[in-house]
Every structure is written in C-alpha cells, then in structure tokens.
Amino acid sequence: MENKNILQNLYLKQFNESNAIAYNKAFVASDSDYNFQLLDNAYRLAGKYYAKLKIAIDSNKCESEHCTLELQQLKQLEEAPQASLDFLSSLIAELSVTEESNFDPNNNYKYTIANSLMSGRPGFSKTDGYQAYLDLLPNGSQQVVFEGPAFVEPLVINSSALRALLDSDTSLVATTPDIGANMLKLLTEVGLFLPEMIGEDKQLKASAKISEEFILRNINGSYDYEIIDLGGGKGRNVLKFDMAKIEKKVTPFINAEVAGLMSSEQDVVAAWNVYISKDTSISEDAQMAQNANAAGSSWSYELDLPLAQDKKVLFETKYKEYFMNNYLKQFTKNQIPTVKEDAAVFDLAEAKKAKAQKFLDDNNLN
C-alpha cells in the first residue's frame, strides 16, 4: 500500500513536471473544461432557501417553535460565504504543499491529485473525468468532495475537521522541513567557527575554517599533521582535528535543533523519509523525490504517529550523523595547513624517511 502510494505520488509529480501532456495530440486537440464552479454550485439554491426562511420568519409561519430552527439556519446561511472562503483558502494552502520540491511522497497521493485539480493542471479537468463539489451541510459545516479516475473512491474533506486539525497545529499534508537550510544555519550556531567566519547573510563565509582550538597539535605546539598521498610519489600535510572535542561541542546544539523539529512530529516523519532515513548524501537527496530511496525504511504517517521513543532517538542519532557527514566533514577533511611551509607538496619517500629518522632521534635509537 505504502509503495503504491509513493509510486502514485512520484508519477503525479513527474507527470506535472515533465510537460509530457503538451505532446499528447488528443489532449491538445480536445477542449478541457476546468469549470468546477465550486461556489456557484454550492450557492445555486441558497438564494431560494434564504428567501424561504426569511419569509417564514417574517410572516411567523415557522415550523419550529419561536422560529428557533429557522433563525439558526438563517444565521448559518449568512455566515456561510465567509466560512466557504476560509475553508477553501485553508484547503488550498494545505494542498499546495504537494507542489513543494521536497514534498514527501509518503503523504496520501489523493491530496496531490486534489491539488492538481484545484490548480487546473492539464489532465485533471472535468473533461478528463474529474469533479469537485462544495456542499453546505445542515450542521453548518461544509465539505469538498473530489471525484475522478485517479481517486478510486471520492476524497471528502470537511471544514470542521480541517479547522480542528489546523487549530491544533496539525496539517492535512505534512510539510518537509528544509533540512539543508537548517543544517547550514546550524553550522553557524554550533560554536566551531569564530563570529568573523559568519557573513551578513548569517551563513558561513566561503573562506570559513574551524577554530584553532579544535585542531590537533603536538606537545611542542606544532601542528599534528596527517600526510595524504597525492600520487606520483608526492604527498602533502593536512590538518588533523579533535573529532571527540568537536562532537562534544556540537551535540547539544544538534539535540536542540532536533527538539525544535519535534514540535511537529509530522514534519519529523517527512524529514526522515526525504532526508535522514538512510545515510544519504546531499546529491542523493536532490534525487529523493524521483527515486524515493526512503521507501524501504520510510515511516508511515498513519502507522508511526505519534512517534515512539525509539524512533525519536533514532532520528536524533541519524540527524547528527547526517550533519557530521554531509555538512561538517568538508571543514575537517583535507584541510591545508595554515603554516605556509607546511602546506607545500613534498616527496613522499623523503618525508617518510625523515619521519623515521625523527622517530629514531627522539627515542635515542641511532
């Protein structure tokens, strides 16, 4: 079921983005009717009903005692237009999440279809067999019903239910947090970089380097370098970093970031499915919506919410790994020495010989 849902979402995404429909001769040649007329249809009989109620009340010919019921219905009818606007605008805001580039395809694909329909996407018109209705219900609430070939069964969304969800800070469609932006911001907050390394845009400058206190040194104060093999018998020094100290420093900030995300568990599930679930790299994430590589290890909105404690812990652990591997590593790997003479490329064999000699000298083994 979950895989079918992901495939549906990915197909819809690709369908909407591929422009393939533009090359469909039958589509281009035919008329497409997007005239769903939600409000027109919903209020078509409202005028008559309003007049009937008004006349009954004014002429005291109500069916209920003291016209209680009629007055209540009249009030509902008077408030209905604003309620419709509020409902439809909330619904469109929710459905539009499906258009975001990092949208989690584990969300119910029917919302993606509903959004395609509401935004008049080619292939989702009345001519294509789709229909949408706005119903004013006797209890004062309203509902939108979506129907069409891809829905299998109608998708019904009630205004009261949607209002209740939104009032409790819950979404109909989960928004995926922009983990990339969060992590770039996190880099500036974890205390590894001096304030002058942070630009006016509150991002790290291109020249940013981790503070000296996290670079490993020898007892005599000189830098403790790692030698990397450049090939062709040449090598060069690179800085070594105190990773334990770095990890200790960044952990509380990462935990705080995760605690922030946990304010909406829906968002955590989305972030997990799109970014964190596997040890993905940033470039893989860019492909995420296409290849859905979270599918096997993805979390379900229906089954995994509220999140169990072990999942929260797992998310925190993986979030940290993701940060360390994809964002911090570039500042700790292959960093050229700041001391000019140490930064030069050298003959690897000579360097090894010199190192061996130094060891012999230091230990009086000559």
Added chain:
Amino acid sequence: MYGAIIGGALSIAGGIFGASAAKKRQKEAAREKRNLKNKLNSLEANRQAIINPFSDLSGLISNPFSNLSVATGAAEIEIEQADIALANTLDTLRSTGAGAGGATALAQAALRSKKGVAASIEAQEKQNEDKRAAGEKQKQDALMREGQRVQQGEAWEFGQREQREMQELDRTASMLGAARQAEAQATSDVTGAITGAVGGALGSIGDYYGSR
C-alpha cells in the same frame, strides 16, 4: 483559471488564493515559532550547570575538642597501684610487728596519693572544658565566616545565572519576536484577503438572494 475552478466573482477567487498564500506564511511562521521555543527550551535545559565555588561547607565544621575524655584509666591504675602498695605494706607491717602508728601514717599516705589523683582528674577536666569552650568559639567563628561566604556565593551564582538567562532571554525574545511578527503579519494578510473577498462574495451572494 482559479476563477473558473472556484466560481463566483473573480475577486472571490483572487481573495481565496491570496488568503491561502497568507495562511501558508502564517503556518510557516507559527511552525518557526514552535521550533524556536522547543529549541531554546532544550538549550536551556541542557546547558552546563553553574558550579558555585562558594558552596556551603558548614557541615564539615565541627569542634574537635567537643568530646575530649579525661584520662581516668591512668588515674584508676595509679589508685589501684596505691591500694596494692598499701596492702603489701600492711602485710609487711603485720609480719614485722609494727605498731598502729605506722599503719595510720601509711593510710594517710595512701589518702594523699588518692587525693593527688583526684586533683589530677579535676585539672584534666578543667583543661578539657577550656579546650571545649575555645573549640566552640572557633567553630562559631568558622560557621559565621562560612555563612558569609555562602551568602557571597549565592549572590555570585544568582548573578551568573541572571547574566546567562538574560542572554538566552534576549535571544529568545529577538528570535521569537521575529517569528511572532511574521505570524501576525500573515494573520493580518489572511484577514485582509478574506475581508476583501467576503465583500465580493457577500455582494455576489446578496445578488443571488435578492434575485430569487
């Protein structure tokens, strides 16, 4: 397009889509606000504890002379030895046929010896009492100093915490303030869009109601 999909006057459809965009911004701002609150709570809860270098050590202060005991053991031995010596001397006197005068003199000597022992105990007791009193005074003085030091430490700790919390609060206020402002602006945009659209909608629905 939106007008056709939604229906009603064009202003209604425009209002709906304007409001939906504003609602999205409102939701994002609200989410940002929640995130920041949780994040700051976590940072505050997990920050390093403030160690008070002046913490209360008064429990460690005691009077070392409070339980001094009198060395009665030695005195008891001395008395016992005097008694044994007396008994031995009496035996000697009896066997040598010495008179009662000698025995009296001996008894007086024993008495003097015991009096000496009693005096020694008394002196020790007096000495201990003096030490105890001096110790008590020292203890009270030390407690007083410790009390002052603890007060100083509490003031320092309060100052440190106050300073750190103010920094956190400033940051919270600044970040949350921005998020709240964004949320308020988006809410106002929603209201504006809806109000504008409702005007159109009411007109349009009024037309319906009026025409039928």
